[in-house]
Amino acid sequence: MTIPVFVVGTSGLPIHFVTLATFAGIESATGLTQVLLNTVGAALLLLVGLSYQRRLRGDCPRCGRAHPGAGDGPRVPPEASRATKRTRWTVYLLMCGLVPWAGAKSIWTLGGDALGVSAADWQRTTSADASGLSAAAAEVGVDVTVLAAMVGVFLLLGLLHPWGQVFPRWTLFLSGRRVPRLLPLVPALLTGVPLTLYGAVLVVMAPLIALGVLPGMDPSPPFTTSSGITWMIEFGGLAFTGLGLGLVVAARSYAARTHPVCAGATSADRAERLT
Structure with missing residues (x-):
């Protein structure tokens, strides 16, 4: 507990x-x-x-x-492998949760209107509240949260495919070297679990607001209607839950596929195959 x-x-x-x-x-x-x-x-x-x-x-x-013997000897990492087809399609399906949320923000970035919000109002509000890298991105019409989501998608793909275990050729000096196992696992789990929890709350909250079980939210800039905010809450919940749960599923597969085994265990497996 x-x-x-x-x-x-x-x-x-x-x-x-x-x-x-x-x-x-x-x-x-x-x-x-x-x-x-x-x-x-x-x-x-x-x-x-x-x-x-x-x-x-x-x-x-x-x-x-x-395996026989003490577990204090060297450990052998397995060969680079790809996640199972079932795992890959599960993660790809979860990633679809990003589409409504990223789509709405992309429409505003490209100058269109969505959910009762105009592109001018969205860019004006985000620019006023932004600072640091967020402000720099807003100046060129890029939403920094969408960029962060793309980083998460890149991490997801690395967890599913062999290039997330051995550095590919485009990494130049690191090419061919083994990727430290915790390098993708730590950010995936530290991001995936909280995102899943946070997104699940939003996914449940938005329908309850729409049905009147929870009080509606007053529109605040750039939103002009309470329904627009409610839809954006639902879109955000789907995006955060999909990305977070996708990271957890992919990280679980990656952890199992990259888990090093004691040399004694591999020797025992080879002996069993020979008998």
Whole structure:
């Protein structure tokens, strides 16, 4: 029961990350500290629970496989592989949740009107509230949150395909080298889990507002109607849930495909195949 409490406390992590990455400043130092403490606590508890579960099964606490000898020797990484077809199509389907949200923002960027909001009003509002990288992007008509989503999509593709395990040729000096396993896993999980939780709340909240179960939201610039805000909440929920859950699913597959195994376990497997 303790782990879910810490996990829920990480829901604000993506928002803090975007503000820091765009040099918009820290909205709340205490809030950021609390989120980071919850994240560290959840990670430590998960690692302890995983190690305990492996010991109960009689598996090696390091690699999770049953093999003779101590688990203190070298570990062998598996060959680069692609996620299963089922996993890939599941992630691609979840990524479709980005379409309504990114579509509306792209329409505003291109000068069109959507959800009762004109392009001029949207750009005026975002430019007034933006700072740092967000302001620079707004000056050229680019929404920084859409850019952040594209980074998430790039991370998703790397988790699903072999080039996320071995640096491809276009990485120049890193080409052919093994990608550190935690390099994509850590940002994927730290972003995916909070995004899923935050998006799920929005997905449920928007229909409840539309049905009158929850009070409607008063329109605020650039929105001119409460229905426009409600639709944007739903679009945002679908986008955050789809991207977040896609990252979690892809990260789970990546973790299983890249998990190094103790040399003793691989030797035991080879001996079994020969007998």
